[in-house]
Amino acid sequence: MIRPVPHIGSMAAYALADLGDEDTISLAQNESAFPTSPAAIKAGRDAMSDLQLYPDPEWSDLRAAIAEVHNVDPTRVLCGAGSMELIGCLIRAFSGRGDRVLGTDYGYAFVASASAQVQADYVRAREVDLTVSVDDIIVAVTPETRIVFVCNPGNPTGTLIPNSEILRLRDGLPADVLLVVDQAYAEFADQIHDPAEVFSLTDRGDTVVLRTFSKAYGLAAARAGWGYFPSEIATELRKLLNPNNISIASQAAAAAAIRDQAHMQDVVARTGEIRDRYAEECRALGLTVPQSHTNFVLLRFASTQEAQRADLALRADNLLMRGMGGYGLSDCLRATICEEAVMDRCLLALKGALA
Template sequence: MIRPVPHVGSMAAYALADLGDENTISLAQNESAFPASPKAIAAGQAAMADLPLYPDPEWPELRAAIAEVHGLNPAQILCGAGSMELIGCLIRAYAGPGDRVLGTDYGYAFVASAAAQVQADYVKAREVDLTVSVDDILNALTPSTRIIFVCNPGNPTGTLIPNSDITRLRDRLPADVLLVVDQAYAEFCDHTHDPTEIFTLANRGDTVIMRTFSKAYGLAGARVGWGYFPPEIAGELRKLLNPNNISIAAQAAAAAAMRDQAHMQNVVAQTAEIRDGFAEGCRALGLTVPASHTNFVLIRFSSAKQAQSADAALRADNLLMRGMGGYGLSDCLRATICTGPIMDRCLTALEGVSR
């Protein structure tokens, strides 16, 4: 029998969401409730004529679009097949056996898988009230800490800390510790939390900022993520990235989506309106829902048993939320925000459980 190397053989596969069957409406993957920009769709379709060619490994139009919208240096932008590729490459480049990768209680679970791939130790700092705590991250530092990952806004919590807290964290970290700020949901709070301060941190040489087109831009199927990197770190990462990682059509669609800020902002506004109404409806049923700054909400029940009952009631109506047992939140379900009528159906199912 052909055997893998021991540390891979002992790993568990990354846990994906249960998507049900063809009759199921999934609220489990934090996908957009609304279609991508028509301009993005048209650009992607037009680019299909170039499919005989390999995609440009420098992503010129995509980098230019991101740089124009965010006022960034295009040379410091790297693009990946989703932010997952960038996360994996960062950990491979800067951590290894005996090193520590530090996340938080409810940080992005893929980071743990990526750390296991290089035999680094993944450790979680405590969150307070389901919210990242800068002080607890600092208290969890050890001499072996090489990388710190902070999700802001958080997933699966939806909570947010001020940009000034991220800067305070960076100021108090050792110079040889890489800080990675995962902002997959930042478009849902950019209007209240100007990202300029966070992007500026990348110019210090010790911080990476990551974003994605999968959420607010509605391009999860295109698999496009991006990050703002210090030049030295970008150079190291290029050694590990697949040089043809984003298809021609996906690059074209993402560039057009980035330039259609009006569409994205309209999606964010509509999503937030439905989200806040659904959250209030849940609270009226006696359920606990933290204020969310994303396109999902975390619903906390009185017990794990009640959460299981809610899951069963939702499934009976062909609705599927994400169970949070893997995050140590067995009394919670995470609900991606869908259209208003679907969220109303969810409330009806939950009403029967909360009585």
Template sequence: MIRAVPHVAAMAPYALADLGGAGTVSLVQNESAFPPSPAALAAGRAVLEQMPLYPDPEWPDLRAAAAQVQGLDPAKILCGAGSMELISCLIRAFSGPGDHVLGTDYGYAFAASAAAQVKAGYVKARERELTVSVDDILTAVTPETRIVFVCNPGNPTGTLIPNSEILRLREGLPENVLLVADQAYAEFADADNDPGDTFALAERGDTVVLRTLSKAYGLAGARAGWGYFPTAIAGEVRKLLNPNNISIPSQAMAAAAMRDQAHMRDVVAKTAVLRDGFADGCRALGLEVPQSHTNFVLIRFASASQAQAADRALRAENLLMRGMGGYGLGDCLRATICSRDVMDHALDVLKGVLA
């Protein structure tokens, strides 16, 4: 029998979302409720005749667009097939057997899977009230810590800490510990958190900031993400990236979407209206919903059994939210913000469950 190497054989597969069957409306994967920029779609169509060619491995237009929007040096930008590829390559490049990757209680679960792939330990620092705690992260650092991984805004919580706390975290970490700030949902919070504060940390040589086109830009299917890297760290990560990782149409769509900031801001604003209205409706039913700075909300029920009853009732109406048992939040469901009629329908179902 052909066997995998022992540490891979011992791994649990990454938990994929249950998308239900035909006719199911998914509120599971934090996809955009709105289509991408028309300019992005036009840019993708315009390059379809180039499909016999390999994509440009330097992503020049996407790099230029991200640099232009954020006021960054394009030479320090790396692009990946979503930010997941960049996370995986960072962990592979800078940790290994005996090392620790330090995350938080409710940080993005893929970081733990990526750590397991290289036989590094994944350690969780406590969150307080479903929110990242810099003090608890600093307390959890040990001599084995190689990478500290922080999601801000958080997934699956939606909570946010100010960028001043990210700066305080960096100042408190040892110089030989890499800080990775995963900002997949940052466009929903940039009005409250000046992004320049964190991007400037990359100039120190010890911090990476990651972003994606999957959320606010509505391009989850394009698989395009990017990050701002210190030069030396970028050089090591680049060795591990697939050299043709983002397709020609995806690069074109992502660059055009980045340049259409007006469309992105309109999507963020409309999503926030739907999100906050749904969250208020849930709170009126007596449910706990942390203030979200993303395109989803975390709904906390009185018990795990009540959350399961809500899940069954939603499924009966062909609505599917994400169970949070894998994060130790068995009393919670996470709901992606969808169109108003979908959110109203979901709220009606929850009313019935709690009646």
């Protein structure tokens, strides 16, 4: 029998959401409630005529589009097959056996899997009221800490800390610790927090900012993410990135999507309206729902048993939310925001379960 190296053999595969069957409406993966920009669909379709060619390894037009929208240096933009590829490469490049990667109680679970792949220890700093605590992160740093990951807005909590706290965190970390700010849901908060403040941290040489096209831009199937990097870190990361990691069609669609800011902002506004209404209706049922700055809400029930009853009631109506037991929140379900008719069905199912 051919065996893997021991630390890989002892790992569990990264757990994706239960998607149910073909009759199920999934609210488990935080996909966009609305289709992507028509301009992005057309650009991706037009690019399909060049499928005999390898994709541009420099993501030239996509980088240019990102730079146009965010006023950043395109040479410091790297693109990945979703931000997951960039996270994995960062951990492989800057940590290893005996090192520590520091996240938070409810940070993105893939960071733990990527750390295990290189035999780095993944450690969680405490969150306070389901919200990142800068003080707790700083206290948790040890001489072995190489990377700190912060999700802002948070997933699965939806909570947000202001940019001033991100800046305070960077100032409180040792100079040899890399800070990675994962902003997969940032477009849902950019209207209240200036993104340039966080992007400017990369000028220090010790901070990376990651974003994705999977959420607000509705391109989850395209597998396109990006990050803004200090030049020296970008140089090291390029050694690990697949040189043809994003298809021709996905690059074209992503470039057109980010240039269509009006469409994205409309999606964000419509999603936010449905999200906030649904959150209030769930609070009226007695559930605890933190204020969300994303395209989902976290529903906290009175007990694990009540959350399980709610899950069963939803499934009976072919609706599927994401259980949060893997995050230590077995009394919670996470609900991706969908069109209003779906959210109304979810509310009825929850009322029945809680009654």
